[in-house]
Amino acid sequence: MTTPAYDGTVTPGAAGLKPNLPILSIINMAVGFFGLQIGFALQNANASRIFSTLGSDADKLALFWLAGPVTGLIVQPIVGYLSDRTWNRFGRRRPYFLLGALLASFALLFMPNSPALWIAASSLWILDASLNISMEPFRAFVGDNLNTKQRTLGYAIQGFFIGAGGYVGSKLPEWATNFLGAANTADANIVPDSVKIAFLAGAAILFASVLYTVLTSKEYDPDTLHAFEAADTSALGAARQADRPVPAPNWFQMRGLVAIAIGVGLLALVLSGAAERQLSVFAALVLGLGLLLVFNALRLRASRWPGMVGSLMDDLATMPTLMKRLALVQFTSWFAFFTLWVYLNSAVTSHHFGTTDPTSEAFGAGSLAVNNIFAIYSLVAWGFSLLIPLGTKAIGLKPFYGASLITGGLAFISIWLFPPSLFWVSAIGIGIVWACVLTLPYALLADALPANRMGTYMGIFNYFIVIPQLVVGTIMGTVLTTFLGGETILTLVVAGSVMMLGALLLIFVPYEKPLD
Structure with a gap:
């Protein structure tokens, strides 16, 4: 049953520990995230626009977005549990990459062509579930294949491709307009052609990039992973292997x-x-x-x-202490980002462009400004991801992470204060924190998790991506109408404040990077 990973292109590590992998192998493992993030970027930047076009009120947008988080809450731990127990000729995690990519591609084709609001919301449900089927095993994939020294690099390279995919996905509607002449406006209840073409192109790129990772990457089988973990006699390894008694x-x-x-x-x-x-x-x-x-x-x-x-x-009951406390930091980050994704289009078009009419020229211009924010912050995350290993080595993983949360929180709030001509400044700050949110929690977490439950715990950890989305979806509409006077731009102030709270909570996460 034991099959050497990467067909002999690696050499045994010291004392039987996991060896360093070539940089090309790490890159191949991460390419699939380029396509997955194109799917997320198209969803994040355009779902609210599609819902508004099909007749949704601003204070109901978060309700339609609940479909994805609810599905993720169910799908992610199940996929993690199953992938921990999967091993066949296609691998352990890779079958889930391919299944999720296939379903997500179909959802991208259908969503902008939905004839009614409820069908578009259902498409978002399917799209989010499918992306999660692929994404959760991708996180565990890095933890499976890389040793402690290379994990921050591995997640940073994932972040690099996430940033690249986010940039491309955010720019696709604009490129469809500028280079193909696709209309960026349409009649009432009709999604513009620029959005339809963008989703079509996104579906093709998503599937192709995930297929590339499936075909070019290999995996350690469970027996080999267990042998690597058993050989780790460090304090970190002992803590990872220690059984945690199930409560009464x-x-x-x-x-x-x-x-x-x-x-x-x-x-x-x-x-x-x-x-x-x-x-x-x-x-x-x-x-x-x-x-x-x-x-x-x-x-x-x-x-x-x-x-x-x-x-x-x-x-769930026996999560490591590090995971429990890190989950609270994760909650604050994703509360902020989900608020951004749901309300940014409405906030910018109403506050800075003075319109709520989806058929107006001003609304189209505001929507392109929103796409540019997404594109710039994705582009910044793309480049900044490669600086994360250097930054964490220089000042420490936790201080670097905390500084990024403060930077991001201030950037969220600045969208309220800055004119559209300075949105690029806000987007840079958002890109910095986005790169860190996609990289550092998993680098912290993977060191604390046993190999035989890596997928399960990664799936459970993703609860704290989903739960804040549910909180935003269930209460932010009420907060918006009751406490914020219907001013959607103020939701970004709330989001930025919550993100900066995460920097304070990070102080209580018990983590020391193991010495070389």
Whole structure:
């Protein structure tokens, strides 16, 4: 069953540890992220525009965006669990890369051609789920194949291709207009041709880039990974291999009952009319988590085999301390970015271009300005990713990460203060923090995770990408109308403030980079 990785192009590491891989092998592993990020960029920059064109009000945009996070919350840990237990002639993670890319390409073809708002929202659901099917195993892929010394470099190269894909995906509608003459405006309830052409091109590039990684990369099989981990006698290796006892049934039962009570209470508020209906989505998820925790308590008392659900609940309860605290930092980052993606188009067109009419010239100009913000910050992230290994080596991983969160938070707020002519300054700050958010949490996390549960824990960690999106989707509409006077530009001020809170929380993450 044991198959050497990379067909002998690497040599054994010291004391049987994972060897350094050639830079070309690391690049090949990351190319697929170029296509995946084109899909995310097209979604992030254009979904709200598509929804607005098809008749959505500004305060309902976040509700339509809930489809993706809900799907991600379910899909990511399941895919992580399954990929940890997959090994066949196609590999361990790579079958999931290809499946997700195929489904995402079909969703990109369909979304801008949707005849109705609910169909476009459903397409976003499928697109986000498909991208997550590929993305989560990609994160585990780096943790599987690279040793501790090379992981920051590996995630930085991923960030490089993410930045490149984000830039290309953000510019595709503009390029379709400038080079192909595609119209950037259309009649009411019709998505412009520039957007349709951009999504068509994005689908083709996405699938081709993921296929390239599948064909040019190889993987260590589970037995080889286990042997590498067993050979690591360092303090870091011992901590990674240490078994964490599963809590007693009462631990799960008490937390499950609390979650059920919260979920029922939130649903009661919605049914009584005291809260808006989008809160019911979050309430249902909290209620579902509570039921799963109670189920796991009953399973443990009966000494039954855990299965997938029981294993996920056990792993959720036994997360390393570093992972638990880093999750809070991850929450603040993704709360901010999801707010940006949902509200930036509406914020810029209404505050800086003075219109909410999707058929107007001003709205089209504002939408292109938004695409340029996305393009510039993706371009900055593209280049800045390569500086991250140097920066973290110079001042330390945590200080570098914290400084980027402060920079990003200020950049979010500056969009409110700056005129459109200075949006490029804001975009540079956003690009810096975006590169770090895509790289540093995973470099911190991978060192703390056992190889046989890398995919599962990466999937669980992605809860803290999804949960903040659910929070934004369920409460930001109410915050916007009740506390911000309907001024969508102020949502970016809230987002920037929350991101800077993450820099403070990072202080409490216990991490010391192992010595060479």
